[in-house]
Amino acid sequence: MVSKAKRLVTGGIGALALLPLIHAIAAEPAAQPEGWNLLNMPKGVTSVSQNVYDIHMVVIWICVWIGVAVFGVMFYSMFAHRKSRGHQPANFHESTKVELAWTIIPALILIVMAFPATKSLKHLYDTSEADLDIKITGSQWKWRYDYLGKDVGFMSQLATSQASIYGTAPKTEFYLEEVTEPLVIPVGKKVRLLMTATDVIHSWWVPDLAVKRDAIPGFVNETWARVDKPGIYRGRCAELCGKDHAFMPIVVNAVPEAEFNTWLAKKQSEAVALRALTEKTFTRDELMTKGEAVFAHTCAGCHGATGEGIPGVFPALKGSKIALGPVAGHLNIVVNGKSGTAMQAFGAQLSEVDLAAVITYERNAWGNKSEDNIVQPVDVFKVKKGQ
């Protein structure tokens, strides 16, 4: 009688302690879990992600059962062997048999876990025979996607407004998960992803693809993904990369192959059209309007919305010697950046038109007034070509 009650109580306490854990893992992942339902890893949409999910579940369950056994014994003695119940201490210690058992059994369990893990890792590392190569470049705090051999490449950065972040505008559904332009990939094709970075280490993580790979400046890392289901998959930068680490999301748009090809063709012709614009001469107002927009989403992150900068880290552009000085110096630092500082070479990121606009803007906004204060795309083009 007593012992039954005893067992019930200990079992109860044990279960209680493990309840949140069991709850967490028993729940089937919902399609888009959020709020209280957000408990587990997504199963994802690639063979790797499903593989990883399965291993994750197996290991979790093994741990839960070891936990139930170990804590079960513990809760039992905590309850049954209390002094207040008058239990007298035994005085046993050392037993080679028991000690061998609890060394060997865990070791065997580990070996069991190691097999699927090894297999999965080999699969994950096999980047051979890819259908498409995409180079992914992280820069503070945006991504660039280049479709190798296709002559298409673009920047992708946070589209959520500062106002929304600082609470002066409402937060929409995809707060911090929306970008100016998503990465588009074809469904059912093995896409090789080549990661690198221009400044610090970033890490390209999309949970649904089970891809997380560091983008390291000066090196190229390879991984791959074959998405089976069309859809939009969202991810984030996962390696601390400075101030706006939390603000460089990733959006992947997986589309059927035909749709992908039309998209690619469209991007290619857009690139041609943009290049033609380089020869056009713009008015001051055109440049200022465009420049303000470019500044807001490309430069304001460091130099501040009103060019005030952050003392000691990012120089103010308002009243800056370079922005007030000869145009050549200004063009040089924006196009070529300054190596060894956070100031990137924007020549590789922005079009001639955008560069001309933003430089013009910087030379005229916030009370900056410099001698020749209009820069045209051709001027930028010359600098880029090294003339």
Add this chain to the structure above:
Amino acid sequence: MAHGPAKGIGRWLRATNHKDIGTMYLWFSFTMFLLGGFFAMVIRAELFEPGMQIVKPEFFNQMTTMHGLIMVFGAIMPVFVGLANWMIPMMIGAPDMALPRLNNLSFWILPFGFSLLASTLFMPGGGPNFGWTFYAPLSTTYAPPTVNFFIFGIHIIGASSIMGSINIIATILNLRAPGMTLMKMPLFVWTWLITAFLLIAVMPVLAGAVTMMLMDINFGTSFFNAAGGGDPVLFQHVFWFFGHPEVYIIIIPAFGVISAIIPTFSRKPLFGYSSMVYATAAIAFLSFIVWAHHMFTVGMPLAGELYFMYATMLIAVPTGVKVFNWITTMFRGAITYETPMLFAIAFVILFTIGGFTGLMLAIAPADIQYQDSYFVVAHFHYVMVAGALFSSTAAVYYWIPKWTGRMYNEAMGKVHFWVSFVAFNVTFFPQHFLGLAGMPRRYADYSLQFADWNMVSSIGAFAYGASQLLFLYNVIATIVAGRKISDPKVWEGAEGLEWTVPTPAPYHTFSTPPAFK
């Protein structure tokens, strides 16, 4: 030799007494804990809901970094050195530490080092903002100018650790009472012997890492710059060669504390003394050869990934031996639940959970999903807060009657325990969910699906923080007005030399070597 403490502030500045120095270490560490905890509160307050409300992202990063650095180097490491100072000489029958003046130096470096570190927060450009792991090139080329103070601060703090460890090793190997062979030492002494060895082995490597940074920043070398033939990942290898043993440096003395407390309150000797010693040694050995499990996503060659995965998984075996030993010690004992025992039991449960998540992280393909997410944050707070911090709290409750000759308030201790235990889980359990669902760590702001669990976590954190104030109050109240006790043994089931000397422990414990069994 002076027979009592000197008067005034000179007693502390000029101290050579291990108890005085131990006391200073303990208070210093508690101060740092409050500071690091305060930074954690800033983090949790900012993460209370989506959007930037309280701080700017650049300051958030400084908070995260300083929180990690201060907790690891300022709170947890010194607290165990403080306990070592107080207890090791008493446990092995020594009059003091082997090198008392060096001991004083090791301590007094810390206030200088940490003031320097903390003062960078007020300098132009702000304090370190590159995480406590300070990966290059974020911490080199892209660091704020104050990084130089950070580097030299780490240098002297590291020197302090090395000197402290040399002292502990010399004390243990040289000053044991006659008859106390190595295999008769209390486990706390054993764990510290091994920890001190780890410290001497890896702190110089950390010094090497920051020296390489210094050279890259100021003198044009290219250790971590591919343009010159170096590699940013080299930094991570050097750092984690230090960093992984470091996390065991944090937990191994905790194992020693728990191995002292559980037998006492179970009134039963530790189940397997020698297997505990060997397991600790095995953990220490393995800790040197698993470092790159922190780097499963940097793109190591497949063979490297596999090797580091297997080696890391192995650590579960000796750690399991420890857990099983504690439980078998409790089994068929006569258990009572004073505050130290409550914390010790919570340690066993929560540390094991943290160990399980550690094992999950060790599975390289799955770590692709976990790495740098809140799942990792949950893992290491389970092993570091519920592990190291709970055990040092337990140690203070356990030994404070011996230190002061006064008993702490048991009811308040129990309240402190239960609030801590519940609040801890409320804070950190949901972080597993967040991480699995895709929330990266070191994020100043997050998207809307993560809002609910973050709010829960923040509420738990505030409660946890508040409960630590109760602890502070209890400790002070004990020192100034606790019930006086004089029984040398204090706890019914306690064993060991430290419980044979009078309570409170006299200023100089053993002026002649005590007889030992």
Add this chain to the structure above:
Amino acid sequence: MASESSYYVPENSWIPVLTATSLGSMALGAGLFVQGKTPLILLAGVTLLACVLFTWFSTVIGENMRGMTNAQVKRSFTMAMGWFIFSEVMFFAAFFGALFYVRVLAVPWLGGEGEKAMTNSLLWQGFSAQWPVMQTPDQVLGGTKFVGPHENMGFPGWGKVLEWLPLWNTILLLTSSWTVHIAHHAMKHGNRTRFNVFLAITVALGLAFVAVQYREYHEAYTTMGLTLKSGIYGTTFFMLTGFHGFHVCLGAFMLSIQLLRGLKGHFKPDDQFGFEASSWYWHFVDVVWLGLFIFVYVLG
């Protein structure tokens, strides 16, 4: 004191906290100095450190001479010195580790070998892996920040072997290890003159080593184009040999203090801890050099 108990616990002392103060101001001062601000705080720290260490060591020596330190305390000192040297070994291990990593992994990857072939074709086309790195990836792409050397420190071939400075340095250091050993032996047998003479020779050899290394650095900077800024080869070369050279200076300084003490007759055949500790340090410095000679010069 020593009669009161068999243990010796020193009196309260101002020295350690002053040492900590000096280290604190050195850290602060060094931080300011590398940023191009005032060197005064650094200098003040160094001066204070020199003074307190002098006081500290003379106190300990004085205590020893007065017979206050018993065998147990000496054993503690011995252990402390041993573990201190171990920590120094680990410090060098970090730099050797860095050298092996870049040689075996990073540079070949940059050159397109092994797993990271795309690194070379996408980022550093034209760079080919070789050790020593004579042309940095930066330089291959037309950069000027890291410019490799015209010549390296490797083995110049048997024809020029006598002009090869590291070989001379190896000979100097090995000899000095041997002379310090003779000095030790001499003291054990109570032969003070022989001790002093051989210790003096050791110090002289140490200084000669430093002089040769100075010449080597001078040549590297002026004629070989090998500098701290010449990419990873210059980086590892100067950091490893530089820290070693610094330790040689330290060791030579320690030994010269022991020489002064020897001349004053401080040591006895069974009581010469200060000297022994310095000589272990010297042997350690020597062993590190052998590692350097092999991995930085012969295979470099």
